Amino acid sequence: MGNSHQPRRRSVHQALGGGFVADLLLWKKRTGGATLLVGATALWFVFERAGYNVLSFVANVLLLLVAILFLWAKSASLLNRPLPPLPDLEISEQSIVKIAVVMQEWVNYTLSIARDITVGRNWKLFLQVALGLWFISYIGSLFNFITLVYIGVILSLTVPFLYDKYHEIIDEKLCRAHKAIQALLLRIDSNVLKMIPLTSNKEKKIQ
Secondary structure (H helix, E strand, C coil): CHHHHCCCCCCHHHHCCCCHHHHHHCCCCHHHHHHHHHHHHHHHHHHHHCCCCHHHHHHHHHHHHHHHHHHHHHHHHHCCCCCCCCCCCCCCHHHHHHHHHHHHHHHHHHHHHHHHHHCCCCHHHHHHHHHHHHHHHHHHHHCCHHHHHHHHHHHHHHHHHHHHHCHHHHHHHHHHHHHHHHHHHHHHHHHHHHHHHHHHHHHHHHC
C-alpha cells in the first residue's frame, strides 16, 4: 500500500525524450544505431587515418551532389523523365522558437552559475566548475576535435544502453561517489572558512 504513493521512476527512454533519438541511443532501432556507428567510424577513419581535410571533404561531397543533380535534371529534360525529387527544405518558425528557448535556458543557467560563484562566493560550486573545466581542458589536450566528436558518438551509443540495463548497480555506485565528493567539499569549505578569521586576527595583533 505504501509503495503505491511513491512517484514512479522515469525510464531512460522517457528521460531521452521518448522519440526517435531515444530509440536510436537505446538500440531499439538496431539498423539506425548500426548505421550511425558505422558512419561515424568511417568518417573518423577518413579524417584521422587517411588525413583528409574536413573542409575539402564537405566541398567535394557538395560538388558531387550538385553535379549529380545537374546531370539528372539535364537528362530528365532531354528524355522527358521526371526531375529530381527535391523537397522544399525550410526551417519553420516554431523550430526557431524552440531552439531559441533552449539556448536561452542554457545561457541563463550559465549566468546563474557565474553569479553564484562571483556574488554568492559559493566555494563548492567554484570547485566543481573549476574541476570540470580542467577535466575538459585535459581531455582536449589529448584528442583533437574530430576524435572528441567520435568519442561522443560512441559514448552516446553505449552509456544510455548500459545504464538502462544496469541502472540499479550504477545508481548505487554513483550515490556512494556523490556522498564522498560532498564530504570532501564540506571538508574543504570548512578549512577555507577557518583560514579567514585566523588571517584577520593576525592583522589585529600587528596593528
